[in-house]
Every structure is written in structure tokens, then in C-alpha cells.
Amino acid sequence: MKAWRSRSRIPLFKLVPEEQTTMSNEGELKASHYIDRILTLELVRVTERAAVSAARLRGKGDEKAADQAAVDAMRRELNRLSIDGTVVIGEGERDEAPMLFIGERVGNRSGPKVDIAVDPLEGTTLCAKDMPGSIAVMAMAEGGSLLNAPDVYMEKIAIGPGYPAGLVDLDATPEQNIEALAKAKGVHPSEITALVLDRPRHAEIIAAIRRTGASVRLITDGDVAGVIFTATSGETGVDIYIGTGGAPEGVLAAAALRCVGGQMQTRLILDTPEKRERAAAMGVTDPARKYSIEELAAGDVVVSATGVTDGALLSGVRFGSDVIETETVVYRSATGTVRRIRAEHRDHSKFHLD
Numbered sequence: 001m002k003a004w005r006s007r008s009r010i011p012l013f014k015l016v017p018e019e020q021t022t023m024s025n026e027g028e029l030k031a032s033h034y035i036d037r038i039l040t041l042e043l044v045r046v047t048e049r050a051a052v053s054a055a056r057l058r059g060k061g062d063e064k065a066a067d068q069a070a071v072d073a074m075r076r077e078l079n080r081l082s083i084d085g086t087v088v089i090g091e092g093e094r095d096e097a098p099m100l101f102i103g104e105r106v107g108n109r110s111g112p113k114v115d116i117a118v119d120p121l122e123g124t125t126l127c128a129k130d131m132p133g134s135i136a137v138m139a140m141a142e143g144g145s146l147l148n149a150p151d152v153y154m155e156k157i158a159i160g161p162g163y164p165a166g167l168v169d170l171d172a173t174p175e176q177n178i179e180a181l182a183k184a185k186g187v188h189p190s191e192i193t194a195l196v197l198d199r200p201r202h203a204e205i206i207a208a209i210r211r212t213g214a215s216v217r218l219i220t221d222g223d224v225a226g227v228i229f230t231a232t233s234g235e236t237g238v239d240i241y242i243g244t245g246g247a248p249e250g251v252l253a254a255a256a257l258r259c260v261g262g263q264m265q266t267r268l269i270l271d272t273p274e275k276r277e278r279a280a281a282m283g284v285t286d287p288a289r290k291y292s293i294e295e296l297a298a299g300d301v302v303v304s305a306t307g308v309t310d311g312a313l314l315s316g317v318r319f320g321s322d323v324i325e326t327e328t329v330v331y332r333s334a335t336g337t338v339r340r341i342r343a344e345h346r347d348h349s350k351f352h353l354d
């Protein structure tokens, strides 16, 4: 996504018989039921296609081309869905992104009104360098449920499920957050691992975390997965995510983490009048507001992510002589279900063209 980003500036088939669906007074299918019953697995196709298209450009050193390929594929698939979707988290604002821009309508308009958040290629550099961790990811929610955020930076703190509400807070120091988390987990701070993007801007946060005795795991890119790792700390070893990254990635990560009961708090960094204006145009009236996970992604949310390069969250796309393999994870908030889908796509020509 980042190739076009300037943070410093401004039918699918109706599978369910009509009588089993819920109709509003106007006779419209209610978004929540539609998302629940039909669309969850359709999102898999969308991220699979984006991931395969980007994966063809793995390691080629061209971030923009890989991102463009993912965008094209994702947009094509989204427009096949029976939804009346609006991109609220996209490739950028209209003047800087020709496709999947914030405000773009997607879907064939025959279905419910939904919010769409996309990052067709999260970790463009990782893909261009064929490094671990790039994914194609999107979220869908009832219209008006996802935070409309401009493409600016965002402060983020996230922990997995099972902790008391409000345990960590952006206004507490990293030391206080690590100590609170360690106490709640029943361990010494030295047994806590914090995941942080490896950026000069995080030097003080990293030093503060280490002062508590906790470990810091640094990643070069990809904080959507970084936040999601906190949900499975038993496997990933990551207890907490702290730091500043993209706001679009923050909303996508929140959508996934909410599905499994984690906690996240964020605050947009609106440090210029121009950014505040852009945010205000999207409905952000209080620039200093802290957003809880429910305020970032409310209602019934579905998130799908497919691996582009191999990573700790997902395997990357494998190109065999006759088969293309993909791995996708789908989160659904209504039930907390997490589905992992390994797909073998047998007919190459169909896979590319249909």
C-alpha cells in the first residue's frame, strides 16, 4: 500500500434462500445476516487473488508493481461481490490513489451496504525483497462500522484476549504497560515480549521496554500481523504490540483482533493543520481522541488475510507446475471463529482469468 502513500501530506451467487435471510422494512437484506451467512468465505477469494497476483512479483524489487498487481486483482474480485460497498480504508485518498481509494464504491450494488477496508499488499517492501510476512488483507463490516481514517500515522497498543479491560493504555508509559501486563499474566516483566516496528522513532519506547527487563522483538514491516500475533502469544511469543504505524493497518488489525477478543487502543497522529482537516472531513472531530478496538471496528466484522511471502502468520503463495497453493485465515466477530483455508487452485488459466 505504501508505494502511493504520503503520510506526511495530505453476483456472487445468492446461496441462501430468501426466506432464511432477514429483510428490513425496505426489503433490503440486513448487512449483518448477509455477512454472517454468505460473504465470510467469499472474502477468501478476494485476498487469494490479490496475494497470487502480488506473489508473481515477489523479489523483483518493484514495490509499486507488486502493489498495483494486488490492487487490480482485489478490485476485480470485490466488484464481483453482491454488496454495495464503500472503501473506508484504502490505498489512499482519491487524489493519490487511482483505485480502491477511500470513498470508492465497490461490489455490484445488489447487496447490503458494507464498509470495506483493504490493504491489497501489506508489506510492499517485504514482497519486493521476498522477505517474510507480506499479506493481502481486507475487512468487511456493516456500513458505518469501521473507522474512516485518513492515511496518517497512528499510535497503537494491543494485547491478546483474557486480560481485564483497560489493562494497557497509550497514556501510560511503556514501563507501566509492561508491568501491568506482567502482573496480569502472573509472570515477571522479563518474561514479557513486546513487538515493535524497527524504526528510529521507536528508540525511546524500545529502551523503556528493555528497562523493565522485557524482550523486544523487532519487525521491519507488517504491523497488521504484528498486532494479530498478540492473540496467540502461546505460539508467537508476542504478548504486546506497541508503537506507531499506519492508521489503515491499525483499523485492519483491530478488526481481526476484535474477532478473537483482544484489546487495542489507538490515536491518530494529526500533527499538522492539513492532517487535521483531512481527518475532520472523514468525521474525526477530536484529533486527540483515543479509539478503543470497538470504536475502530464495530458490529459484525469479517477479516480475511492470505499470505504472499512466507511468514509466521501465513505461508506464502506456492507456484507448482499445475497447482497454485494459498493459505488464508478468516476471522469472524459474530462467533469468534478463525478459519484457516489452504487452497489448491488447479486450473491456471481459469485462475488468472475468471
Ligand SMILES: O=P(O)(O)OC[C@H]1O[C@](O)(COP(=O)(O)O)[C@@H](O)[C@@H]1O
Residues within 6 Å of the ligand: 001, 002, 003, 005, 121, 122, 123, 124, 125, 197, 199, 220, 221, 222, 223, 224, 244, 245, 246, 247, 249, 250
Ligand atoms: O514504514 P513506516 O512509514 O514506518 O510505516 C509503518 C507501516 O508500514 C508497514 O510496515 C508496511 O506498509 P506498506 O505495506 O504500506 O509498505 C505497515 O505494516 C506499518 O503500519
